[in-house]
Amino acid sequence: MDMKTKLRRFHQASWDEPIIFELSEPGQRGVLIPRVGSKVKDEVGDGISEIPSCVRRTDLPDLPEMGQFQVLRHFNHLAQENLGADYNVDIGQGTCTMKYSPKVNEAFVSNHKMADIHPCQEESTVQGALEIMYRLGECFREICGLDCFSLQPGGGSHGALAMASVVRAYFKGKGEDRDEVITTFFSHPADAAVPIVKGFKVVVLPPDEEGLPDLEAFKAALSERTAAIFFTNPEDTGIYNSRIREFTGLARSVGALCCYDQANANGLLGIARAKEADFDLSFFNLHKTFSSPHGCGGPATGLVAAREYLRDYLPAPLVIKTGNSYSLDWDLPKSCGKVKSFYGTLPAIVRAYAWIRTLGADGLKEASMVAVLNNNYVMKKLLAIKGCSMAYPHHRARVEQVRYSWERMKEETGFGTGDVQRRIADFGTHYWSSHEPWVIPEPFTIEPCESYSKADLDEYCAILERISYECYNEPEIVKSAPNSSTIHHVDHDVLDDPERWAITWRSYRKKYDGYFKKK
Amino acid sequence: MIKIGLIVNPIAGMGGAVALKGTDGEYLDRARAMGAVPKCHERVASALSVLKDQDMRWITCSGPMGGDILRDLGFPHRALPGFGASTTGSDTVTAAEAMLKEDVDLLVFAGGDGTARDVASVVGQRLTVLGIPAGVKIHSAVFAKTPKLAGYAIREYVEGVRRETRPAEVMDIDEDLFRMGQVSARLFGYMNVPVSSRSMQAKKSGRHIDSSKVRLEEVAASVADLMERGTLYLLGSGSTVTAVSARLVMDGTLLGVDAVLDGCLVGKDLCERGLLDLIDRHDGDIKIVVSPIGGQGFIFGRGNQQFSPAVIRAVGKENIVVMATQDKMDDLFGRPLLVDTGDERLDEELCGYVSVFVGWNRKVMWFLSDS
Known part of the structure; x- marks a missing residue:
């Protein structure tokens, strides 16, 4: 201990x-x-x-x-009353890449030259903003190897939705009515959700014994109906699918587009690219890998990257450079249309651009390598904790995160991931229990990014070690947890009940005190 | 205070150790003669030992059907009188009737499939129940995986962490055939078991949204909305497939196979002969809609033997629609779907990857195996 x-x-x-x-x-x-x-x-x-x-x-x-x-x-x-990334060792929100957002970048976005411009301004008066958008695209040309970029989507799932929109526009343009999208169990759940919004049917592949998407199941799922594949890689387990080119090759052979969810690309910068893995489309969360704050669910940017031949299908407008001036190209007749007002969330774009330019190509690669190193350090420490194990242990290599399990502890003590989640709040940090589907028993996902020091990582590991000890030896303190929080019970049902949910004050008053009737 | 009922089938599991595959009827005496000793007591004690300081009230049967165990554990309880040392299935039925009258919040029972069947015959879906696995045959989905996990589930129920329920299958296995190496399973019915809530917080008060019900409605809607005119649909059996009938505002048969054509019920609770007649007469496409039954993932051969090899061949492999809630597939994770039609060649032909509807326009690929 x-x-x-x-x-x-x-x-x-x-x-x-x-x-x-x-x-x-x-x-x-x-x-x-x-x-x-x-x-x-x-x-x-x-x-x-x-x-x-x-x-x-x-x-x-x-x-x-x-x-x-x-x-x-x-x-x-x-x-x-908050507990954000700037307060705690925020590595328990695995897959979300809760890294440090350099405060110097706030100076750029709060500067009046940035903060006071309006999206309806004449192009000639916002050349600087357009230049940053254009040059961010140039950076991504190197980062992912693809050719054209839209900054319009306001977040990660929105980026995936934009990809689905492009896929739909592309096949509409070709006169084909393909209607299936294939994704995997451990891809981000948005990949199995947003294509349905665009009218696709989604087919989900289970993992094989190594934890990788089952190649034989993939072959069985592919057909002339397949419009696209939506893959996250490395998956939420932290395992990199090294056979990815087999998958993209097979998808291509039936005429499907290959779409890459790189919302979290934090282990791959300068190491592996969408282009070499044969993807046609990809998206990146500027608020994960590229250090812009998540902002409590936005506004953020899910940058969409595409190969040249898909340029015409991207959301309009695109930023272009002619000579030394920058402008907006609205002339995209086959475009999937707008996915959001205007051109993108400029503060997120500026912060990401500043972060990339500060680090440079070598710095980006180093950031990824440190993230991978930190992850492997934490993995070794956590696996030594009583009752803790990882999914697919025989596949040892992990990239930037790991899906762990308290299955053994649950069997031995009755305490599982929900109990750890309630108790960890008492130590001034938090942790979540992983994305659906919950097929790894009692799961949790830890993602130690490059920002955290060894002492930070040691503190987080020591907290989990302590909680495991308590589960085995001092159950009372776990049962009563959280003991130092102000809220002990959150009624989740409200979120599922249209009669009770209220996300604005106006709807609260409407539902709870008959505001509009009185008025 | 939470009121928990306990029914123990003290002889459950005795046949297993001496390879008798069950302890029904005369086999109890044979098991005893072969040196079998009651194991059930230990398993129940193991389950309940994790409950120490919980605030709850126990109601049980006198003697070996629960009272002895709670007395040994030192749990305060009220024992219903009249249960003797030698017990049979009819004692379980009597006990279940008493528990229903007591309106317990949770009915815990220990035994095997036979015990589950006896309890189900009385309480159906009127009480929340949980089985401690102690019998020889555990094909029903109403049992926790191990006695310890049953204990933790009871603890979570008492503490309010686990209050959501879902219907789980009670399977009825013929012990005589089982001894001869054949599994002839019928879907006997459903009982409501507590499931661990996917949201991480306890639900102790307030109106409750049953999310498993919402997920069932979602997959049923997806299958119902894809139905085409002119195609004959053979639905069966179980609660998942019946949800499709409910979606079509039809009175479907829970434990049988129905036929639907153009939104109308054209056959109810059909036997093999009835199905073959319908198939013969229908001029157009035919599809079978099935869902894995029980905790083991059988889509044919357990609870829907009406889909005989002849029926399945007549409809064709490519016209089998498989549906399940995501929860059910998650429970099955790492294990294949199974078929046991009684025709080995057909079983082999059915093997391979199938897609399973799990939600609105969402499917998962799953391996289907014959063993």
């Missing part, structure tokens, strides 16, 4: 903070705007009667009315 590493005696903050709307006090203001002078009034009138009455509102918007100090305190309270 690691007795040297200090385990934190964490306690979560609780401010019992109301929703900001509940803090509203009529008449309070954050900024008092000076009254309009008579000269201005003479020139523009009262500023309201010019607006056609059909679009003029009769009541004030229902926004909270607060002073600056109260607003500041509210958000600071919320910040303290």
Whole structure:
């Protein structure tokens, strides 16, 4: 047992903070705007009667009315009730690549030259922004080997959805009605979900005994109906499918497109590319591998890369360079259409560009190599913990993450991954129980990126070692966990119940206090 | 406080050690004569030993059917009187009737398929039940994998971590044929067992969304919506396939094979002969819709023997639609689907990869084996 590493005696903050709307006090203001002078009034009138009455509102918007100090305190309270990547050793969110987002890059995106530009501005006035978008594409030409790029999707699954949109537009253009997409058990679950949104039927391949996608099952699944394959590699298990060219070759032989989910490419930079693996399309999360913050579910960017022959099917517009000037090319008549407003989430694009340029080609490769090294270090330590094992142990090599299992501990103590998840909150960190499908018993996925120090990694491993010890020897403390958190029970049912879920204050009031009926 | 019922079949499992493949009827005496000793007591004790300080109330039968074990473990309990030292299946039935009347929150029973069948004949899907595996034959899906895991499941139920339930199959195996090396299994019925909730938090209060039911509706909708006019569909048997009938607003047969044509029920609870007649008369495509039955993954030969080799051949391998909930396939993970039609050549022909509908327009590839 690691007795040297200090385990934190964490306690979560609780401010019992109301929703900001509940803090509203009529008449309070954050900024008092000076009254309009008579000269201005003479020139523009009262500023309201010019607006056609059909679009003029009769009541004030229902926004909270607060002073600056109260607003500041509210958000600071919320910040303290948080547990984000900047607070903890965030390696328990395997597959999500929770790395450090260099704070210097925030200076670029908060600079007024960036923050104050508008997506509807004339192209000639945003040449700098367009240049960054274009040059980021050039970087990706090297990183993945593909030719054309769209920055439009607002996240990872959205990037996968954009790929499915391109696949649909491509076969529509060819006059073919192929309707099946093949993916694998341990690809990101979005790959088995988003093609369905675009009208495809999805076929999922189980793994073989090595944990790799079953090649024989793949051959049985392929047909003239196959429109595309959507593969993640390395998969969520951290295992790299080294036979990938066999899969892409077979897919190609039936005329299907090969689509690569590289949302998490953190173990492969400068090491393996989509082009050499024979993929036609790929997408990258700028908020995973390329250090832009995840932003609590966005906005982010899922950059889509494509081979030249698929350029016409990408979402319009694309950024192009003519001579020394940059512009938007809308002339894509076969385009799958827009997948999102405008051109991409510019702050995420700028941060990723800055990160790539800071590191350079050698630095990117080193980042990946350190991520792989850290992962293998943690793997060795975790596998020494009582009750912990990994999926597919005979396939020893892992890239940037590992799917582990508490199956043995569950059998010996009754405590499984859910219990560890509840207890780990007491140590000031967190962990999640892996993507569906839950075929590895009592699973968890750890992804130690390159950002964490050896001491960080040791602390996380020591926490898991401690919890395992408790499960075997001090069950009471595990049963009552979390003991230092402010919330002990989350009612997940609400998320599945349309009558109760409320993601805005307006819908909350509508469902819970008959707001609109009263109004 | 949670009220838990316990029914123990004390002689369950005795035939196994002496290779008698069951302990029904006269075989109990033979097992005893061959030196078999009751193992069930130990297995139940092993399961319940993980429950130490949980807040719960036990109701059980007097003597070897539960009272003795709870007394040995020192668990406070109320024993229903009238159960003697020598027990039979009718005692299990009597005990189950009592538990139903007591309206226990969870009925734990220990035994094998025969015990499960006796309990199911009384409680059906009216109580939440869990089986501690202690019998010779465990083909029913109502049992935990090991006694210890049964114990943990009970603990999680009491603590509120595991309250979701799903219907699990009770299989009825003919012991005489089983001894002769044949498995003749019938789908006897369903009982509701607690399943570990996929969401990580305890569900202790509030209105509850049964996500396994939602997943079943999803796969049923997918299969129903792909049905084509003019094609004769032979559906059977079990709760998964019956969900397709429900989707089509039909009164399907839970434990039998129905026929559907153009959205209408054209045959109910058909036998092999009835199926062959329909197939003969139908001019157009025919498809069989099946789902793996029980915990073992049989799609033919367990619970749907109406699909005889002749019926399957007449319809053709390429016209077999397999469906299951994702949960069921996850439980089967690493093991193939199975067929046992009674015709070895047909079994061999059916082998290979099949695609299984698991959700809305979503399928998984799965290996189908004959052994």
